[in-house]
Amino acid sequence: xxxxxxxxxxxxxxxxxxxxxxxxxxxxxVEQGDIYGIIGMSGAGKSTLVRCFNYLERPTDGxxxxxxxxxxxxxxxxxxxxxxxxxxIFQNFNLLMQKNVLDNICFPMRLSGKKKSEARQRxxxxxxxxxxxxxxxxxxxxxxxxxxxxVAIARALACEPKILLCDEATSALDPQTTAAILELLREIxxxxxxxxxxxxxxxSVIREVCNRVAIIERGVLVENGRVEEIFSHPKSxxxxxxxxxxxxxxxxxGDRPVLPERMSGGKKLRIVFSENSAFEPLIAxxxxxxxxxxxxxxxxxxxxxGVAKGEMILGLPEDGHLQIxxxxxxxxxxxxxxxxxxxxx
Amino acid sequence: MWNNQVIIMLLEGIxxxxxxxxxxxxxxxxxxxxxxxxxxxxxxxxxxPNAVIYKLLDVTANLIRSVPFLILLIVxxxxxxxxxxxxxxxxxxxxxxxIAAAPYIARMVESSLKEVDAGVIEAARSMGASxxxxxxxxxxxxxxxxxxVGATISLGTILGYSAMAGTVGGGGLGDIAIRxxxxxxxxxxxxxxxxxxxxxxxxxxxxxxxxxxxxxKRK
Numbered sequence: 330x331x332x333x334x335x336x337x338x339x340x341x342x343x344x345x346x347x348x349x350x351x352x353x354x355x356x357x358x359v360e361q362g363d364i365y366g367i368i369g370m371s372g373a374g375k376s377t378l379v380r381c382f383n384y385l386e387r388p389t390d391g392x393x394x395x396x397x398x399x400x401x402x403x404x405x406x407x408x409x410x411x412x413x414x415x416x417x418i419f420q421n422f423n424l425l426m427q428k429n430v431l432d433n434i435c436f437p438m439r440l441s442g443k444k445k446s447e448a449r450q451r452x453x454x455x456x457x458x459x460x461x462x463x464x465x466x467x468x469x470x471x472x473x474x475x476x477x478x479x480v481a482i483a484r485a486l487a488c489e490p491k492i493l494l495c496d497e498a499t500s501a502l503d504p505q506t507t508a509a510i511l512e513l514l515r516e517i518x519x520x521x522x523x524x525x526x527x528x529x530x531x532x533s534v535i536r537e538v539c540n541r542v543a544i545i546e547r548g549v550l551v552e553n554g555r556v557e558e559i560f561s562h563p564k565s566x567x568x569x570x571x572x573x574x575x576x577x578x579x580x581x582x583g584d585r586p587v588l589p590e591r592m593s594g595g596k597k598l599r600i601v602f603s604e605n606s607a608f609e610p611l612i613a614x615x616x617x618x619x620x621x622x623x624x625x626x627x628x629x630x631x632x633x634x635g636v637a638k639g640e641m642i643l644g645l646p647e648d649g650h651l652q653i654x655x656x657x658x659x660x661x662x663x664x665x666x667x668x669x670x671x672x673x674x
Numbered sequence: 675m676w677n678n679q680v681i682i683m684l685l686e687g688i689x690x691x692x693x694x695x696x697x698x699x700x701x702x703x704x705x706x707x708x709x710x711x712x713x714x715x716x717x718x719x720x721x722x723p724n725a726v727i728y729k730l731l732d733v734t735a736n737l738i739r740s741v742p743f744l745i746l747l748i749v750x751x752x753x754x755x756x757x758x759x760x761x762x763x764x765x766x767x768x769x770x771x772x773i774a775a776a777p778y779i780a781r782m783v784e785s786s787l788k789e790v791d792a793g794v795i796e797a798a799r800s801m802g803a804s805x806x807x808x809x810x811x812x813x814x815x816x817x818x819x820x821x822x823v824g825a826t827i828s829l830g831t832i833l834g835y836s837a838m839a840g841t842v843g844g845g846g847l848g849d850i851a852i853r854x855x856x857x858x859x860x861x862x863x864x865x866x867x868x869x870x871x872x873x874x875x876x877x878x879x880x881x882x883x884x885x886x887x888x889x890x891k892r893k
Contacts, residue, residue, distance in 0.1 A: 383800055413802035423797035426892050427815055437801040440811070468891040488801070 330397050332492055332524040333359040333382055338391035340377055340548075351377045352548045355391070359541070364518050364525045366539035366556070368532060368571060374548040375528045379494050382526065383415045384408055395492070413441050416485035420497035422477040424469040424484070430456065431465040434484045441488055448487075455483035459513065475506035482513060486521070493517070495527045499534060511538045532575035536560065536633050544568050560633045561601045561665055572640075575631070596652050597626065597669040600659060602639030611662055612641070619655060621646045642669060680863065683850060688870060690764040691846035694836040698768050699829050702775035709735070709776065710783025711809060717788075721795060722805055735777035743774050743835050747842055762843035767836060775832050782824035786817045819890040826882025830875055837871060847871050 340352040352374045359365045369375045380386035381393055384400045393400045395411060403411060416437075424433050434452035439445070456462050459479040469477055478498060485493055495514065499507040515538050518525050527539060535542050535556060543553035544567050551565040563569045602611075616622060624644030631638050645652045659666050713731050716724040741749070747770045751761045754769040790813050798812045814821070837848025847867045855864020 385796065385800060409802040409804060411802075412800060415800070417797065417800040419793060419797060421791075421793050423791070423793040425794060425812065425816060426791075427818055427890075429891070436798075436811075440798075440801055440803050440807055470892045494800075 330361075331358045331394070332361045332363065332396060333357075333526070334392075334394040334397075335378075335381070336392045336394070338378075338381060338393065339389045340374075340381060340386060341389050350548055352381070352388075355545075355550050357543050357550060357553055359524060359526065361524055362518070362522055363541055364515070364527065364539045366527045366529065366535035366542040367545060368529055368535055368542060369545035369567070371530055373545045375530075375545045376496055378545065379417075379496055379526060379528050382492075382494055383412050383417065413437065413488050414490050415492045415494060416488070416490035417494040417496065418478065418481045418485050418498045420500045422469070422474075422481045422501075424477060424480060426469050428468075429465070430461065430467050430469070430472075430480050433469070433480055434487055437484060437487045451487060452483070455486055456480075458486075459483045473506075474502050475510060478502065478506075478510050479513070482510075482517070486517065486523075490523060492524045492526065495525065497528055497530070500529065500531070507534070508537070514538060532571045536575065536631060544571065557633050557638070560631070560638055562667065596645045598643045598645060598656070598659070599667045599669045600641050600643065601665040601667075602630075602641070611659075611664070612643075615655065615658055618658070619651060621648070621651055621655075623655070684847075684863075684866065684870065687845075687847040687850045687867065688874070691833070691836055691848070691871075691874065694764045694767050694771060694839070694844070694846055695829065695833045698771035698775055698832050698836070699779075699825070701768065701772045702779045702828065702832065703825070705772065705776040706779025707783055709780035711787065711813075713780060713784040714787035714813070715805070715809065717784075719792075721799075721808055731780070735780055738773065738777045739781075743770075743838055744841065746770055746774055747839060747844075751842075762845070764845040767839040767844035767846075771832060771835055771839070774835060775828065778831060779824075779828050782828055783821065786820035786824050787813050789820055790816045819886045819892075822882060822886040822889065826879060826886070829878045829882065833871070833875055833878065847874075 335355055335357050338352060338355040339350070341348050341350045343349075355378060367375045367378060377386055381388050382395075384393070388401075395415065398411070400408065400411065425436060428436070431449060431452050434455055435445070435448040438448035438451065443451075453462070453465065456465055459482055461476060461479050461483070464472065464476065464480075469480065472480065481498075493514075498514075499510050502510060511534065514525055514527070517523055518538075525538075527534060529535060539556050541554065542556050542559055544551050544559070544565060546565070546567040551567050552559060552563070559568055560572060563572055612623070612625070623646065625641060626644050627640075627642040629640050631640070645655055656666060709731060712727060713735075714720055715722050716728040716731075718725075718728075720728075738746070750770045750773060754766050755761045757769050758766045760766055794816060795808055795812055798808050803812070836844065836846055837851070838844075840846065840848030840850070840852040843849060847870055851864045851867040851871075854860040855867070
């Protein structure tokens with residue numbers, strides 16, 4: 330059974346008599362054990378969407394099913410019990426500032442009525458697991474951002490959730506810390522089998538850990554599927570834009586790829602290298618073979634789910650016959666190619 | 675004039691002032707704390723908005739707070755007599771003090787609770803916390819420092835009000851200051867009572883702020 334199933338979900342907000350449609354007709358399925366990314370620009374509605382998964386936001390219309398149970402049909406009390414099985418971590422960590430690390434982790438367990446001594450014992454185990462065993466007496470204000478998020482993760486795991494929702498959990502962290510937190514999430518997914526939903530605006534985060542991704546743009550789900558698939562063949566404009574913005578290398582943001590000032594006219598091809606072809610000097614061979622230069626407008630290599638994926642945009646010579654031959658040649662070599670139309674940003 | 679009688683009178687004045695101030699603050703909190711919580715919770719961006727309850731409490735608090743304390747004191751004399759049996763003396767003064775202090779305390783509590791980070795409340799709700807648990811285990815705990823600062827300010831204000839009650843025979847240091855200093859022109863006794871009031875105020879203020887800072891774990 331699917332961990333989360335969302336059917337025809339709509340959410341609108343009314344502010345000062347104006348109705349704003351935040352989400353419209355969202356359909357998606359998250360399977361058990363997935364690390365499912367939901368990506369979009371800020372204001373796209375992804376945070377609202379993830380809050381519909383535990384009904385912190387009530388959808389205006391549509392259904393959310395958690396392991397087949399429709400949240401809308403639950404009473405307030407049943408819903409609270411259900412929520413305790415869906416943990417959540419946040420961009421700003423949202424720890425209790427007046428309680429120490431250990432009591433923060435005990436908090437959800439005490440809420441659900443666990444004895445203090447048992448809660449403490451489990452909290453210590455969890456702290457060891459996230460690598461902060463020596464910090465149990467510290468207060469959140471004394472911790473770094475990465476440490477706070479580790480405490481938040483330990484707290485989230487306290488009640489043995491089946492699903493973990495991460496709302497921009499790495500957005501306030503530097504690249505190294507982000508990588509470490511993502512590694513921890515992957516480890517949790519692997520060892521505890523917890524389904525993880527990751528909300529982010531950074532494509533690098535999706536690329537690092539997710540196996541599936543949904544792209545949200547202005548409240549509409551424009552594309553979803555396997556991460557490698559979307560990286561290789563982005564269908565929507567939003568997906569292409571997000572992939573282009575994704576800087577080379579690590580999970581960092583800010584180092585945007587340098588784009589040529591103007592992509593020259595004529596035919597442009599986007600080619601994607603898979604694992605084998607990345608080592609063969611294909612472009613060089615092609616140029617030698619046809620005796621015609623191609624313009625490399627953009628080139629990048631990324632680590633997608635552990636596999637190196639090369640991406641390149643070539644500007645082809647004006648000659649129509651030559652273009653057909655080049656396309657044919659590249660296809661024969663087993664490359665995925667796609668014509669890029671219009672302006673590539 | 676510094677005979678035993680005067681010293682005993684001053685000591686009794688201190689005792690009565692402390693009695694009125696502390697009792698009124700405690701009873702004021704018994705009424706003001708729930709009222710403040712309700713104000714914070716039912717406000718538009720509270721955890722359970724309720725326009726009717728909010729408006730009702732809001733108007734009540736404003737109404738009482740807009741009447742100057744001296745006038746409230748006099749207006750309430752029949753009510754005080756009904757509750758305590760007489761309208762003068764320290765115990766009687768507690769009645770108007772509580773009525774003046776409760777809405778003041780409620781506002782203090784309301785503003786403290788509104789400072790609590792909405793993200794932390796959301797996190798608690800995502801763990802399945804009920805509204806009651808959010809109030810008792812998150813809002814009141816996280817706002818602890820601010821609540822104590824509020825209590826310190828309230829205590830100081832009530833101390834001032836208790837002295838004002840001296841004009842209608844309320845007892846305590848204020849009463850002595852008015853009877854001797856104003857009515858009998860004995861400035862020296864008035865000066866001494868004022869100094870005693872200042873010292874009391876300083877003690878409350880310093881102790882409250884120390885406690886608040888000691889309990890604050892944000893730094």
